[in-house]
Amino acid sequence: MTPWGEIAVAILLLASGIVVLIAALGLWRLQDFFTRMHAPALASTLAAWLVTFASIIHFSTRANEPDLHVWLIIIVLSITAPVTTIVLARAALFRRRRAGDELPPPLERQRY
Amino acid sequence: MSNLLSWSITLTLILFVLAISLGLLRLLRGPTAQDRVLALDFIYVVGMLIMLTLAIRYDSSMYFEGAFLMVLFGFVSSVAMAKFLLRGEVIE
Amino acid sequence: MNRLLPSPLTSAGLLVLWLLLSRSFTPGQILLGILLAVAMPLLMLPLRPAAGPMRHPVVLTRLVFRVGGDVVLSALEVARGVIFSHRRLPRSAFVVIPLELRDEHALAALAMITAVIPGTVWSELAPDRSAVLMHVFDLADEADFIHQFKTRYEFPLKEVFE
Numbered sequence: 611m612t613p614w615g616e617i618a619v620a621i622l623l624l625a626s627g628i629v630v631l632i633a634a635l636g637l638w639r640l641q642d643f644f645t646r647m648h649a650p651a652l653a654s655t656l657a658a659w660l661v662t663f664a665s666i667i668h669f670s671t672r673a674n675e676p677d678l679h680v681w682l683i684i685i686v687l688s689i690t691a692p693v694t695t696i697v698l699a700r701a702a703l704f705r706r707r708r709a710g711d712e713l714p715p716p717l718e719r720q721r722y
Numbered sequence: 723m724s725n726l727l728s729w730s731i732t733l734t735l736i737l738f739v740l741a742i743s744l745g746l747l748r749l750l751r752g753p754t755a756q757d758r759v760l761a762l763d764f765i766y767v768v769g770m771l772i773m774l775t776l777a778i779r780y781d782s783s784m785y786f787e788g789a790f791l792m793v794l795f796g797f798v799s800s801v802a803m804a805k806f807l808l809r810g811e812v813i814e
Numbered sequence: 815m816n817r818l819l820p821s822p823l824t825s826a827g828l829l830v831l832w833l834l835l836s837r838s839f840t841p842g843q844i845l846l847g848i849l850l851a852v853a854m855p856l857l858m859l860p861l862r863p864a865a866g867p868m869r870h871p872v873v874l875t876r877l878v879f880r881v882g883g884d885v886v887l888s889a890l891e892v893a894r895g896v897i898f899s900h901r902r903l904p905r906s907a908f909v910v911i912p913l914e915l916r917d918e919h920a921l922a923a924l925a926m927i928t929a930v931i932p933g934t935v936w937s938e939l940a941p942d943r944s945a946v947l948m949h950v951f952d953l954a955d956e957a958d959f960i961h962q963f964k965t966r967y968e969f970p971l972k973e974v975f976e
Contacts, residue, residue: 613724620730623775627737629893630768634741636896637748637764643757644935645906648892648951650764651932653741656889658767661774668778679834683774683789687767690797692929692936694763694804699937699949701807702756714908717940717947783837 615671619664626660633657643702647695654691659684731779738772759803766796820859825851870974877970881927884966888933895952904952908937911960912945915968920975927967 629652636649662680669677707713742765749761770792777785819825832847833839895904915921921943928936928948938947953959 616724616727619778620727623734623778624730624737626771627734629889630741630771631737631744632893632896633764634744634768636892636899637761638744639899640896641903642906643754643760644908644937644949645904645951646757647760647935647949648932649896650760650767651930652889652892653764653767653771655885655930655932657771659886661771665774665778669783672781679783679786679837680774682831682834683770683786683793686790686793687770688930689926690793691767692926694797694800695929696925696936697801697804697808698756698759698763699935701759701804702754703937703947704808705754705756714910714947717910717938717945 615667619668622660622664622667626657626664629653629657629660643706644699647699647702651691651695654687658687728779731775734775735772738768738775742768755807756804759800759807762803763796763800766792766800770796819852819855821855824855828854873970874974877967877974880966881931885931888931892932892951905954906949906951907953907956909948909950909953909956909959910945911948911963913943913968914964915972915976916943917975920971923971923975924967 633649633652636652637646640646640649662684665680666677669680703713707716745761745765745768749758749765752758770789773785773789773792777783777789829844829847829851832850833843836843836847913921915924921939925936925939928934933951935949936946937949940946950959
């Protein structure tokens, strides 16, 4: 394995660790639920991409052939993560409207 | 495995574990049920990232399968819990 | 298309997925993949609604790369917002965006795009699909955001699906 490949893998991994830590910080520190919802998206997009690129570089330089298998994780993750986010956002809207919080009213038919 | 790479992997794993403990704090503190589901989903994703990092550490592609299963199980469980919060039942 | 392959793109995707998952390109695995690629869409046919039209592959490819770039940029924005949140609270707000898209596949694609980009969450669609309620992490200018959103994502999708 070339040392350049190793340096790239190390940098990508450390960057993803920092991004995940920032996401966790956001999850812990932000005040409102809907504001907090944006923080975990960092982990499932940017951090996951960085780790995947690191592992593609690592296994491709080690085996001397491109290893495309890891791409599947990015693809599956970018299909599943939005579904979780959307369903959770709808659940939160429903529950908080029922609890009487100050939120925008449900969208009506033919408002525009 | 050179010194540089193994140290950076150890440091990355420490950062991931710190992130998971912050997520656990949010999971325990709440305050609402949707906050807990969000925190659990986040912990699943970070667990998946730990699996991928371990795959590099131990040079074994067996960890990919584990990571894949974690993505799928995390997705199914988070959606099921969110659906439960939305309607009070998982399967309509 | 024809009766055996109702959606060729899905079949091709399934075959590639199977070969990548099994990580071997032996004739046996290829045969199994082809079997899966033919059988799955046929079995799923009664479940899903009619396949939508897909035109302009160039526009679609450009949109995919633009979304990839926007994910990185807005992830960095959200990260900055989180780091400095003790000094300046992010201006989180709900925005109602009037929509011109009506096709359900296009709306599904739009929902995926907004949810995968950190900083925006698709929250609620009006019953007649005329508007969407979105939550934005740091909203500087509402009119500008709506304009950006429509030109960057909605119009290309309209070109592809309608």
